[in-house]
Amino acid sequence: MAKQLMDLVENEDFEMFVMLKKAEKRVAKNGKQFLAMTFQDKSGEINGMYWDASDEDVAKFTAGTIVHLTGKRESYLNSPQIKIVSMNLPNNDQHLVREDFVQAAPMKEDDMKAEIDKIVFSITNATYSRIVRFLLQKHGEAFFEFPAAKSNHHDFEGGLAFHTISIVRLAEHIVDQYSGIDAPLLYAGAVLHDLGKTIELSGPIGTTYTLAGNLLGHLSIIDAEIVEAADSLGIAQDSEDLLLLRHMVLSHHGLKEYGSPERPQLLEAEILHDLDELDASIMMMKRAIGQTKPGEFSDKIFGLDNRRFTAQQKRNNLDI
C-alpha cells in the first residue's frame, strides 16, 4: 500500500496524492495572498501553507479537490506541518476517487445497517418500536452517512451510526449485567438519541450547523420528530410510553448546562447519558493518544476539559 500522510516522519521528503480538506485564502503580513490548507487522506490530516498564491491558484485549489503534492513533513509549534514544494492537479488519466481519501467509520455501511436492524428487532415495546422504525425510515439515509459531530469525536463519514452502535453494544452489556432495566426503552433511546443531528448538521462534508441546529439544537429537533411520528402513527401524545421516550432523548446530555432541558429522571435515561459520555471519551482519548509519540503527552483535548493524555512508552499505536 502506498505511503500515507500519517506514515511520514519528521523531515521526510515525499510525493503523494492527497485531498484538500480546507483551502482558505488569507493575506500575509507582507500583503501577499496565500492559502491555508489542510491535506487529508484516509490516514489523517496535516496543515500546510501555500505561499504567494495567484488568483488562478485560489480558483483551482478548493476544498474537496484531489492534488498531487510534493513536499517535506516538518513541525510548527509542535504540530506536524507540510512544507509544500509543488502542488498540481492530477492528469486526466489518473482515476482518483473521493472515497479513497476520506476518513470513515471502521465498519461498512451494510454491517452497520445490519447491526441497527438487529437492535431494532429487540425493541419489544410496540410504541418504541414503531417510532424508531418510522424515524429510521425517514432519516435513515443521512443517519448512515453523517458524522456524529462537527469535530471532537466521531467526526467522520458514518460516525453517527457508528457511535450509535457503540452505545447500543454497551447498553446490551449493561442489560446483561444488571437486573431491572427496561431494555426496550434503553435501546430505543440509544438509537434515537443523536438522530436529530441529521437536521442539526449540514452533512458529512464541510460540516456546519444549520439554522435549525443553531436555534433549536439536536435534542429539541429529535423531540419534535418523535412528537410528529407519534401523530402520524396514531400514538396518543399523553401516553406514558411516549413521555418516557421523549424524556430519554431530551435528558441525554445529562446536565442542563449541556443543553438538556431536564436532567435524567429514569434509570435508563441516566444510563444512556453515561454510556454516551463513555463512548465519546474513549474515542477522543484514543485519537489523541494515537497522534502522540510514546512517552509524551497529547495536545489538550477540548471535549475532555482540556486535559492532556499519555500512555505507556511501550504502547503500540491505536486504531480508531
Add this chain to the structure above:
Amino acid sequence: MAKQLMDLVENEDFEMFVMLKKAEKRVAKNGKQFLAMTFQDKSGEINGMYWDASDEDVAKFTAGTIVHLTGKRESYLNSPQIKIVSMNLPNNDQHLVREDFVQAAPMKEDDMKAEIDKIVFSITNATYSRIVRFLLQKHGEAFFEFPAAKSNHHDFEGGLAFHTISIVRLAEHIVDQYSGIDAPLLYAGAVLHDLGKTIELSGPIGTTYTLAGNLLGHLSIIDAEIVEAADSLGIAQDSEDLLLLRHMVLSHHGLKEYGSPERPQLLEAEILHDLDELDASIMMMKRAIGQTKPGEFSDKIFGLDNRRFTAQQKRNNLDI
C-alpha cells in the same frame, strides 16, 4: 366589608369564615394525630395546628372545605399563626361560595381575554398569528384559569394569563422605545412562552406537576405543541418563521442551567427572557414587602437568590 385574615393583628381574637387550603394529618411527638392546616381567604393565608384531631375531624376537614373559625392570631418563629379555639362546618343556610375565598388575578377574566385578543390582533406575521390563534383556541380555557407557577410568583387563579399580559405590556413599551425590533415575533413569543404550563401543571387548585411536567418541562411541551400546530396548519417545519418562534419559547429561560436547551440568539428572544424575569421579580418583591412590617426585612425570597427586601418606613402596603 368583613374582617379578613390579613387584617388581624398579633394577639387579636376573632371569628370568621375561611377556606382550608391544606389539611394534612400528622402524628405529634406524643403519638396523637393532629391536622396541619393552612387557612385562606382572598386576603392571603395563615397556618395553624388543629391538635388531637379525631378520625371524624380528619374526614370532615379536608382541603377545599369552608369552615367557621374561632381563634387568636399569634406568632410562631416570626411567622403569623392561628391558635384555634374552635372550628365548625357552616350551617346549611349559610351560602358560602369558593370564589369568595380564593386569591385570583387582579383583572377580570373577560378583561384579560380582551387584552390578549388585542395583542393577537397586532401580530401581523401570518405564521406567528395562525399558530398563536390555533394554540389559544386549543388551550384557551386553561390559559385563563391556571396559575403561572406552583408557588413563587403569580401562583393564583388566572395568574398565567395575568403574567402574560404584564409581559406583553412591557414588550409594547420596548417596541415603542427602541427601533429595529420584530414586534410580531416578540408578541407571539410573549403570548406562547408559558402556555405549556397548562400541561405541565395539574390545574389551579392544589397545583402539582404532571408526569409530562416532570419529565419534559413546559418549554419542550410548548415547543412540541407549536410543531404539531404547524403540521395541522400546513406550515413547513423548516420555515424560518417557525424556527424563530420555536427558538423564542425554548430559549426564554435565558440560561441552560434554568432549562433552556439553547440560550437566546435573537434580539427578541433575549428581550422576552429579560421581561419575563423583570415581571416575575417585581411580583415576588411586591408580595414580600407587602407581608413585611415597615422598616423590617422580609423573609428570604427563594426565587430571588434568598435575598431579603425592605422598603422605606413610611411606605404604604402594596397591592399585588
Add this chain to the structure above:
Amino acid sequence: MAKQLMDLVENEDFEMFVMLKKAEKRVAKNGKQFLAMTFQDKSGEINGMYWDASDEDVAKFTAGTIVHLTGKRESYLNSPQIKIVSMNLPNNDQHLVREDFVQAAPMKEDDMKAEIDKIVFSITNATYSRIVRFLLQKHGEAFFEFPAAKSNHHDFEGGLAFHTISIVRLAEHIVDQYSGIDAPLLYAGAVLHDLGKTIELSGPIGTTYTLAGNLLGHLSIIDAEIVEAADSLGIAQDSEDLLLLRHMVLSHHGLKEYGSPERPQLLEAEILHDLDELDASIMMMKRAIGQTKPGEFSDKIFGLDNRRFTAQQKRNNLDI
C-alpha cells in the same frame, strides 16, 4: 418464608423478629426520654419511635439486639414508619442469629473470591500482578467483608468486593469492545481502586470514618500501600509501571473537587473513573426506585445531585 419488613403495606398490623440497627436515646419536648430506632432485616429497614423509654429499656434495647416486635406499619412525612405496640427480647430458646437480619452482597463470599481470583489471574503484567496479589493478601479479609461506603451505595456487608467485581465485569466488556486498552493496567486499577476503604472505614457494622480516613482519605491510603508493597517486593519506585498504577488509584475520583489530586491522564484511568461512577449510579437508582411506589418519584438521592427518579408504572420491584 416469613413476612419481612419490606413486605408490609401501609396500615398493616404485624409481629415479627427484627434487629435493631440504631437505638438512640433522646428527650422529647415534654421532657420524657424515648428511643429513636431503626429496625432492620434482610429486606431493608424502617424507623420507629419507642416512647417513654425507661432507663431499663435504654439499657436493654441497644444497636445490634434482635427483638420481637409487634406494631403497625404507618407513614410519617411520606416515609414508612413503625408504630410500636410492644417490643420484647426473644426467649432463650429462640435461636436467632445476626446473619439472618443483616443485608449483604447478593453474591456469596466464596463466589466473590473466585471471581476476584480469576481477574487477578488475567493481570499479565508482572508488576501489577505482584502488587495486587500482595495487597489482596494483606487486606483480603477486610476486602470481602467491608461495605463500599458508609452510606449511599454498596453500604452493606461484602459491598466493597461486590462493587469491585461489578466494575471488573464492565471493564472486561470495554476491553472486548474497544481496541488499544491496556487490560492488565485497567484490571489492576479496578481491583485496587477502593481497597484503601479497608483502612478508611471502621468495619462492616456501625461504619464510621477512622482518623486515617478523615485525615488522608482512601486514595492516599491505597497509594501509600502500593508504595510500601513495591518496597517489599523490590520494585523500583520510579518504574513506569508503578507510576501508572499509582496514577490509576489516585485519579479514580475523576475530579480534583472529588478528592483526586490529579485528574485521569491515561485512557485506562478515565475508563476506571467512568465505570466506577456508572456502577455506583446504577446501584443508587435501583435502590431508590425499588423503594418507590410505581408511578411516583423517589426521595432525592444525595449521591446523584439530589435528583428524584421514577420508573414506568407497570415496572416490577427491582432486586439489588
Add this chain to the structure above:
Amino acid sequence: MAKQLMDLVENEDFEMFVMLKKAEKRVAKNGKQFLAMTFQDKSGEINGMYWDASDEDVAKFTAGTIVHLTGKRESYLNSPQIKIVSMNLPNNDQHLVREDFVQAAPMKEDDMKAEIDKIVFSITNATYSRIVRFLLQKHGEAFFEFPAAKSNHHDFEGGLAFHTISIVRLAEHIVDQYSGIDAPLLYAGAVLHDLGKTIELSGPIGTTYTLAGNLLGHLSIIDAEIVEAADSLGIAQDSEDLLLLRHMVLSHHGLKEYGSPERPQLLEAEILHDLDELDASIMMMKRAIGQTKPGEFSDKIFGLDNRRFTAQQKRNNLDI
C-alpha cells in the same frame, strides 16, 4: 451625502476622508515597522495596516488626525479590513472638523438636557432632588459628553447621558404599569447610577480608566460624591433617605461578582439594576446585528456571555 465607511461593500475601491481613531506603531515579523490603524467616521470604524511606515509617517499619522484615504475594502478573518493604497494629510484649504467624524449619541445634547431636566423635576422627594441637582450641577458638563463605557455599549460621545435617559424612560413605564413603586427614589437612582463614570473614565476621546477608576470603581466614586453632597447640603448622614439613595447606586450592578458591595434589597434597586442590564443588552445586540449580514451570526459579544446573535433574513439594518 458622501459615501461613508459602513457603506463600502467587499472589494470596493474608494477614496474618502476619515479620522484615525487608533494608530499604533508595531514591528512586523520581517523587522520593519508598520502602523496598526483604526479608521473612523460617523458611520462606524474599520481596521487597516499601514506597512513599511517611515519615522516621518509615525510622527504624522497619530490618533485624532483626519486623513484622505485611498484604498479597497477587503476582509481578514471574516472581519472587514481596509487595504491602504495611499494616505495623506488633507490640504490646508480643506476645512474638516472632528465633529463630522465622531460617533455620538442619536440625540442632540440640548434635547438630552431638556429630558434630564424634566425627570429631575419629577423627583418630588426633597433629599433626592437636592442631591441630584447638586451633583448634576457639579458634573453636568462631563455627564453630557462622556461615553457610558470604554467599550461594549454606549461607548460614544454623549453615551452616558443617552444611556441614562433610556433607563429613565423604561423606569417611567414601570412606574405606570406597576403600583407601589417609590418613583422619586427610582428616578434619582437612575439619574445618578453611572454619574461616577465622569471620574472613573478619562473622557470621551481615547477613553481609559483613571487611577480612581481602577482603584475605587464608579460605584464607590458616586457613593462618596453623594456623601459629600449631603454634607454640603446639610443632610444628615444617617437619614433614611440618604441610606436608600446610596444603596441604589451601590447595588445597581446587581451581583457582588459584578462589583456591587451589596445586592439590591429594595424593590426600586432591583428594578434599576434590571433596567440597566436591559438597556445595555439591547444596545449591544442591535449593534452586533447591525454589523452582521442577514442570515448570518454576529461575532461573539463579550458583554453577553460571548453569545452570537442573528436576525431574520428579511430584516433591515438597525439604527443605533
Add this chain to the structure above:
Amino acid sequence: MAKQLMDLVENEDFEMFVMLKKAEKRVAKNGKQFLAMTFQDKSGEINGMYWDASDEDVAKFTAGTIVHLTGKRESYLNSPQIKIVSMNLPNNDQHLVREDFVQAAPMKEDDMKAEIDKIVFSITNATYSRIVRFLLQKHGEAFFEFPAAKSNHHDFEGGLAFHTISIVRLAEHIVDQYSGIDAPLLYAGAVLHDLGKTIELSGPIGTTYTLAGNLLGHLSIIDAEIVEAADSLGIAQDSEDLLLLRHMVLSHHGLKEYGSPERPQLLEAEILHDLDELDASIMMMKRAIGQTKPGEFSDKIFGLDNRRFTAQQKRNNLDI
C-alpha cells in the same frame, strides 16, 4: 475560683450563678409556652429549655438577667445542654455584676489603647496619619467596645480592637521580613479596615445589623467616613494618598463575592486581606478545637467552609 459552665462534665449536677444571654418565648407542640434559653458566663455558653413557663416567668427571665441556676449538664444531638431543675432571681444582697459573666477580649482596654497609639505613632505619612487620628477620635469609644462581628469570630466585647491589634502585629512582622512594603499605608489600612463596623453593628450586646449596615455594608461605610474626614482635614479628594487608602479598606475582603467592589491591586492591600483572613481563621479554629474533646472532630465551622477540625489527642485545651 467557683465552677463555671465549661467546667461541667456530662451528667454533672450543679448550682451556680449564670447570665441569660438569650430567653425566647416559644410554643411547644402540646400548646404550652416555654423559654428557649442560652446561659452564659465568662467560660462560654450552653443552651437549655425552661418548660411550661408562666407569663410571670416570661416577664422575669429576659436576656441580660443574672439567675441562680440548679440543673444537670446533659447532651442533646451531640451538643451540651442544661436540664433545668430550678431557676431563680438572686437575692438582693447578692451583688452580681454583668462584667463577671460576659466574655471579653483577653486584653485590657487600656492596653489595647496603648498598642493602637503605638502603631498610629508609626504611621509616618501625614495624610494617612491625620485621617486615622481623626477617625479614631470620632469613633474611638465604640472601637474599643464593639465586637468584630455578630458571630463567627471575635464576637465579644472589645473584639474589634483586639482583632485589629492582632492584624497590626502580623503586619509589623511582614514589614520586618519582606522589603519594599509601604508600612504606613499597611498600618493605616489595618487600623481602619473594620472601623465601619461601629456603624454597621448595633453595639456590643445583642448585636444586630443596623439599616446602614444592611444597605451599605461596613466597607462603603468606612470609605465614606474617610472621604468626609479628608474634607474636614482639607485633604484633596484626588490625592493619590487618599485613593490608595480608600482602596485599602474597600478591597480588604479580597473577592468581589465577599463584598469588595474592587479586588486588591496594591501589594499592601493584598497583604491586609491575607492577614485579616489569617487572624480570623486562627480565632475560629482555636475556638472550635477548644470546644471539642481530644481526639474528636469539632462541629462544622460556617466561616471556614463548614469544615470540621481536630487536634492531637494529647493536646491541652486552648485559650482564646
Add this chain to the structure above:
Amino acid sequence: MAKQLMDLVENEDFEMFVMLKKAEKRVAKNGKQFLAMTFQDKSGEINGMYWDASDEDVAKFTAGTIVHLTGKRESYLNSPQIKIVSMNLPNNDQHLVREDFVQAAPMKEDDMKAEIDKIVFSITNATYSRIVRFLLQKHGEAFFEFPAAKSNHHDFEGGLAFHTISIVRLAEHIVDQYSGIDAPLLYAGAVLHDLGKTIELSGPIGTTYTLAGNLLGHLSIIDAEIVEAADSLGIAQDSEDLLLLRHMVLSHHGLKEYGSPERPQLLEAEILHDLDELDASIMMMKRAIGQTKPGEFSDKIFGLDNRRFTAQQKRNNLDI
C-alpha cells in the same frame, strides 16, 4: 559593576555579555527561519528575535550559551524587547561562567542550610524530627538547588529552600503571637511541604515536569516519601503523629480544586496553607511591581487570578 539587562532604558543602544535562556527555531510567515530568544543575566530577562538565522546559527546559539550581544532596547506590545544588531560567541580568552548570569535566591546556600538546620533543631517531637532529618538527608542536595516552581514564583536556583525558609520565619512569628499551636508539627510540615518538588520537577535549569510529577503531583510524592521514611525508621504507619504529618503535606494546597485530596482539618495545616499562599503572593506581587513603571499597572499575574498590580508613584524599585 557593568550595566545589566534591567538597567537598560527604552531605545538605549548597548553591548554586553548575556546568557541565552531560550533559543527556539521558528519559521516566519515569509518562510525563513528565525530564532525566538530570551536573553538573561542576574538582573532579569528580555526577549528578542534573531531574524534569518542560518542552520549554522541554529546550531551555535542554543539555550545555556553565553553570547556577546550588541543591540537596542525597544518595546513590543508594551513589553521590553531587544533589537539585535549583532550576536557572537565570546572569545576563548573571555572567561565567563554560568553562575554570573543565572538568577538565584537572595541568600547564600550555606546560610540557607544553617537556617534550615536551626529550625529542624527546634522540632522537638521525635517522630517529626526523625522523618524530617531522614528526608532532608535523602533529598537535601536537590532541596537547596531546585526552584520552587517552573514559573510563577521562586522559579530560580535555590528558590525551593528560600521559599521554605520564608514560610518557616512566618510560622515562627505565628507561634509567638498565638497560643495553642503545635509548633513542632507546624515546622515539620513547613520544611517538608514542597520537598516533593525535587521529584516532581526536572531540576534547576530548563525546568519541566517529570512523568512522576505529571501523574502524581508533588503532594502524593512527598506523602509516599514520608511513608517510606517511616518504614525505614521503624515508625508505625498508624501512629497518630505520622497521620498528622501526612495530613500536613497532603492538605497544604488548601482546596481540593488545587490538588489537595483532603482540605486542612488541623489548626497547623490551615496555617501552613495560609502562610504558603501569603509568601507566594508577596513574591509574585513584588516581582510584578518591580517590573512596572511607577504609576502604571503591571501585566496580569496568572497566579493571582490575572489581577494587575500597581504601587505608589514615588515608590522605589523592589528587590526580590
